[in-house]
Amino acid sequence: MTRSFELNTTISNLRDLKASDLSPYDAIYLGNITCRLYEANLLEHPDDLREAIAVVKGQGKRAYVTSYAAPRNDFLPKLRKALAVAVEAGIDAVEVHNLGVLKIVHETHPGLPVHIGGLANVYTDAGAEVLKRFGAMRITPNYELSLEEIGQIQRQVGLPMELLVHGKMPLGISDYCFLLEYEEAWGIKCPDLCQQDLFLKQGDWAMKSIGKGVLSGRDVCMFEHLPQLVAEGHDCFRIEAVSESPAYRLEVGRVYREALKRAVAGMNGMEEGWWNTLRSHARIGLCNGFYFGKSGMEYLGVRPEAVASAVRRPGADAI
Amino acid sequence: MIELLAPAGNLEMVEEVVTNGANAIYVGPRGWSRRRDAFEMDDASLRESVRIAHDGGAKLRVAFNTNMQSREIPDLLRRMETLVGYGADGAIMTDVGAIAVVHRHFPELTIHASIGANILNNADVAFYREIGVSQVVADTKLTLRELASRKEQLDVGIEILIHANYCYTYLGKCWMSPYHRLERTIDDGGKDLFRGSPNRGGLDYRVCLEDWQLYSGDTKWEDHVALKNDAFFLLDDIPHLIDLGVHCLKIQGREYAVPLVGAIVKFYRDLIDTYEAHPKGERFDLVPWKGRLAAIQPGRDAQRSRGTRALLAEGRIPVAAIRRH
Numbered sequence: 204m205t206r207s208f209e210l211n212t213t214i215s216n217l218r219d220l221k222a223s224d225l226s227p228y229d230a231i232y233l234g235n236i237t238c239r240l241y242e243a244n245l246l247e248h249p250d251d252l253r254e255a256i257a258v259v260k261g262q263g264k265r266a267y268v269t270s271y272a273a274p275r276n277d278f279l280p281k282l283r284k285a286l287a288v289a290v291e292a293g294i295d296a297v298e299v300h301n302l303g304v305l306k307i308v309h310e311t312h313p314g315l316p317v318h319i320g321g322l323a324n325v326y327t328d329a330g331a332e333v334l335k336r337f338g339a340m341r342i343t344p345n346y347e348l349s350l351e352e353i354g355q356i357q358r359q360v361g362l363p364m365e366l367l368v369h370g371k372m373p374l375g376i377s378d379y380c381f382l383l384e385y386e387e388a389w390g391i392k393c394p395d396l397c398q399q400d401l402f403l404k405q406g407d408w409a410m411k412s413i414g415k416g417v418l419s420g421r422d423v424c425m426f427e428h429l430p431q432l433v434a435e436g437h438d439c440f441r442i443e444a445v446s447e448s449p450a451y452r453l454e455v456g457r458v459y460r461e462a463l464k465r466a467v468a469g470m471n472g473m474e475e476g477w478w479n480t481l482r483s484h485a486r487i488g489l490c491n492g493f494y495f496g497k498s499g500m501e502y503l504g505v506r507p508e509a510v511a512s513a514v515r516r517p518g519a520d521a522i
Numbered sequence: 523m524i525e526l527l528a529p530a531g532n533l534e535m536v537e538e539v540v541t542n543g544a545n546a547i548y549v550g551p552r553g554w555s556r557r558r559d560a561f562e563m564d565d566a567s568l569r570e571s572v573r574i575a576h577d578g579g580a581k582l583r584v585a586f587n588t589n590m591q592s593r594e595i596p597d598l599l600r601r602m603e604t605l606v607g608y609g610a611d612g613a614i615m616t617d618v619g620a621i622a623v624v625h626r627h628f629p630e631l632t633i634h635a636s637i638g639a640n641i642l643n644n645a646d647v648a649f650y651r652e653i654g655v656s657q658v659v660a661d662t663k664l665t666l667r668e669l670a671s672r673k674e675q676l677d678v679g680i681e682i683l684i685h686a687n688y689c690y691t692y693l694g695k696c697w698m699s700p701y702h703r704l705e706r707t708i709d710d711g712g713k714d715l716f717r718g719s720p721n722r723g724g725l726d727y728r729v730c731l732e733d734w735q736l737y738s739g740d741t742k743w744e745d746h747v748a749l750k751n752d753a754f755f756l757l758d759d760i761p762h763l764i765d766l767g768v769h770c771l772k773i774q775g776r777e778y779a780v781p782l783v784g785a786i787v788k789f790y791r792d793l794i795d796t797y798e799a800h801p802k803g804e805r806f807d808l809v810p811w812k813g814r815l816a817a818i819q820p821g822r823d824a825q826r827s828r829g830t831r832a833l834l835a836e837g838r839i840p841v842a843a844i845r846r847h
Contacts, residue, residue: 273692276643276668302618303645306652322695324640324721326589329619333653345589347697347719355592374698375691375730378663379750389743403734403747406838408702412736416691417749419701486739498718499701 206467208438210460211365212452213269213445216243217251220258223449227456228442230265232298234285235445236272236320237376238415242394246270247281249288256292269298272322272376272416283307290315296340299323309338316340318365322373326352328359341365341439346372349496354435363439366432368425369455369481370443371411371418372492372499380414397446402487409487413446419499421490426459426481427473427504428494429466438467451484524764524771526794527583527681528787531561531776536571538784540578543791547575548583548614550776551601553713555585555614556638558725561776565604572608581611586624587636588723589617591714599627606631615639616694616721618653625654632656634681638721640694647676657681657769662688666759670766679769684756685786686774690730690749694721698729703837718837727837728830753826755786755815761797761806778825785818 210228214220215235225231233255235241245252245268252268259266268289271278282304286297290312297312299305300320308317321343325331331342343365344353357364382396391399397414409420423443425432432440442459444452458477465472481489488502495503528544530536539547549555549571550562563571568584575582584605590598602613602624612632615621616639625633635641635650635658647658657679660669673680689696700719707715716722730751736744756763756771763771771790775783793811800806 273640273695274643275664276671279643279645301642301646302649303641303643303647306645306649324589324617324694326591326722327595327617327619328592329595329623330617331619333618333622337649345721347589347700347721352591359592372697372701374696374701376695377691379690381690381747381749385744399738401743402737402739403749404737405732405734408729408732410698410701417698493700493704496706498704499697 206433206438208433208440208463208467209265210440210442210456210463211265211267212442212456214245214255214452215241215445216245217248217255217258218243219449220255224453225259225262225264227453227460228264230267230295231259232267232269233259233289234269236269236300236322237413238380238397239271239278239281240380240394242398246285249284252285252288253292256289256294260293265295266293267296267298267318268294269320270300270304272300272320272373273378274301274304275378279304279307283311286312302334302337305334305337305339313338319343321346321367322376325356328356331356331360331362335360335362343367343441346499347493350432350435350494351496357436364437365439365441366425366437366494367423367443367492368429368432368440369459370422370441371420371446372423372443373416374410374419374499375417377415382412382414400486411446418446419490419492420487421500421502422481422485422488423492424481424485424489424502425491425494426462426477428491429459429462430471433463433466447484454480455484523798524794525769526787526790527770527772529774529776529783530571531557532563532780533567533570533574535776535780535783536574538780539787540574540580542784542787543795544580544787546581546583546611546770547571548585550585551605553709553711553715553723554588554590554598554601555723556587556616556636556720557723557776558717559709559715568605568610569608572610576609582609583612583614583634584610585614585636586620587614587616587638588716589638589721590620590723592619594713595620595623597712599623602628602631612657614659615655618650621650621655622653629654634679635659636694637661637683637686638694640692642692644672644675647672647678651676651678659683659772661692662686662754663692666762666766669763669768673766673768681770681772682756682763682768683774684760684771684790686754686772688750688752688754690751696730697721699727699837700724702729703727703839725833728833729837731830732834753822755819755822757793757808757811757815760790760793761808764794764797777829778822782818782821782825786822789814789818
């Protein structure tokens with residue numbers, strides 16, 4: 204019998220949700236974890252969140268609500284409200300990145316499935332065991348962990364591990380949006396500042412800036428390693444497209460869905476067109492993150508040319 | 523009385539900070555704390571640190587505040603047993619699993635949640651309290667209002683960093699350094715040093731301090747973009763923090779030169795003692811203290827600047843190219 208899997212992604216607001224073709228995905232995480240002022244962040248707009256959950260569930264998909272990566276005391280009342288609205292609207296799970304929020308969810312919504320996010324810093328099986336006692340049903344280990352370490356946690360704790368298989372990996376969360384310093388010079392105001400596809404570069408170093416955080420410049424890409432991930436027992440996969448276009452979400456999602464179908468069926472082989480799609484959306488190139496125990500920006504595998512973004516998007520200027 | 527907690531990256535620094543009035547010091551066992559191994563200690567030095575601290579009337583805490591690997595936890599327990607045997611008074615920790623395991627094995631040991639645990643809200647504090655932590659380091663970005671709320675509502679000690687780095691990111695929530703350069707190095711004791719990953723105990727290449735250019739897509743918009751990252755000395759808030767009843771004022775700086783760290787400890791010792799001795803209700807004049815601090819700061823800034831330049835250069839050394847096939 205062919206195994207099932209879940210492919211999911213993240214969407215921050217209702218506009219992006221409605222503009223996105225969700226067909227490649229089984230589940231959607233709703234909300235932006237980085238900034239309360241992110242344009243129409245679903246975590247700050249209960250009516251939008253209610254509608255978004257209905258949109259996702261109306262398409263027969265699971266709807267998850269995410270939560271802030273670094274919530275201070277004054278975030279919590281709004282977050283409690285968002286959680287209440289989400290539960291009332293039939294959310295399937297909540298993702299938490301903060302252990303205080305985990306405690307709140309455990310106490311106020313016992314029984315609600317909790318997914319531990321990658322910024323909750325699960326590094327050890329002992330840590331995962333603690334969070335399991337607080338209701339964790341699924342864990343995204345910290346992005347810094349290798350597949351070997353993730354496998355040990357999975358075996359010891361018996362919970363599914365969710366893996367970021369494609370997209371930009373978080374590299375830092377801040378309370379300060381340095382982009383606000385450029386509002387006047389650029390003539391662009393918040394919340395449009397962080398929507399400008401911004402990259403910090405120096406030599407061959409590059410990171411994507413989202414104002415209150417930085418993401419990897421290169422897109423994490425585990426495309427050619429999907430058979431290994433499936434063989435190691437993983438079945439929850441995420442395409443991190445929170446700062447990407449609806450086209451990225453759809454085209455990258457389609458490629459992964461097809462490749463995952465083949466992987467779970469035990470079939471080998473990837474189509475060249477799939478690689479072209481992935482490379483065309485990776486402005487800086489591809490990497491493997493930390494899955495193989497190396498520097499996060501390295502790419503390990505049989506497709507070393509994937510490191511360079513060989514196919515440029517139409518209209519893109521040369522650097 | 524409020525506790526003054528000082529760093530020690532070597533035995534000479536232990537002597538220096540105890541002599542200058544630290545009530546407690548913290549040290550790192552090699553491979554297990556949030557500093558590069560050059561500023562950590564072997565067992566013989568740790569044992570001697572405990573002796574020096576206790577002879578000087580100070581407590582000694584051991585920083586096991588890395589995010590280690592699952593398979594390293596048994597070794598952590600063995601190391602902890604050794605340190606507790608030496609007479610260590612507390613452990614500074616980050617990983618929730620390691621905290622829970624250590625608390626189960628050493629229920630009498632005081633566990634301090636490290637700055638790397640990134641404890642930001644009162645529910646966070648309650649969570650860590652529940653798993654065995656009795657004192658937490660406040661994130662440098664928290665306001666006095668947030669700290670006052672915590673003090674009122676929760677039965678947990680608060681530590682405030684009074685000399686530290688104010689990073690662009692929250693501590694414990696930054697992976698810029700290992701993204702650009704991570705080196706897996708196993709030391710003689712079998713500990714993976716994770717050079718390049720501050721969360722895992724290796725050095726931090728301070729990638730954030732690079733002189734960045736900002737592009738929108740492929741078009742350069744700005745040159746010389748700096749992600750905010752300053753070293754700070756807390757001064758104006760010290761009287762408020764003492765009045766608020768925080769438990770501990772903590773100085774970071776194991777990587778600085780011994781005389782500089784000694785001068786910083788002496789400055790804060792004198793400030794705390796003078797403030798606590800002055801009549802309550804009377805105005806406390808901070809102006810002379812600002813003058814004393816101004817004499818210390820240039821030396822600190824120069825050492826920090828040299829350290830940052832060296833780390834950025836080191837971070838540019840490529841890790842050997844890796845191919846699987």
